[in-house]
Amino acid sequence: MSESGVPPSLLAQRDALLSKLCGASWPFGVLYRALNLAPSADLLDIGAGDGALGREFRRLGHTGQVVGLDPQPSSAAVQAGRTERLP
Structure with a gap:
C-alpha cells in the first residue's frame, strides 16, 4: 500500500492508462516538459519508490543531481x- 493508501498496482494501472491516452510516458515525460527545468538543476523526488522519475529524467537528458527519497525504497538508487525528517 502506498502512503496515499492506494495500492501500487492501481497506481501502475492509472499511469498506463494515462500514458496511452496522452501518447507519452506518464507522468514523467509530460511532467519533465511541463516543469521547464534547467537541465542541470538539482532535483529531490519525495516518495520516489523505485526511482523511476529520476531514471526517466536522465533518459530525457537531465544532467543535474537527482536524489530520490522514500520511506520504503524499492531500489538501491533511492x-x-x-x-518530515530529511536526511
Missing part, C-alpha cells in the same frame, strides 16, 4: 527517509 534513499530511505521521510519528508
Whole structure:
C-alpha cells in the first residue's frame, strides 16, 4: 500500500492508462516538459519508490543531481527517509 493508501498496482494501472491516452510516458515525460527545468538543476523526488522519475529524467537528458527519497525504497538508487525528517 502506498502512503496515499492506494495500492501500487492501481497506481501502475492509472499511469498506463494515462500514458496511452496522452501518447507519452506518464507522468514523467509530460511532467519533465511541463516543469521547464534547467537541465542541470538539482532535483529531490519525495516518495520516489523505485526511482523511476529520476531514471526517466536522465533518459530525457537531465544532467543535474537527482536524489530520490522514500520511506520504503524499492531500489538501491533511492534513499530511505521521510519528508518530515530529511536526511
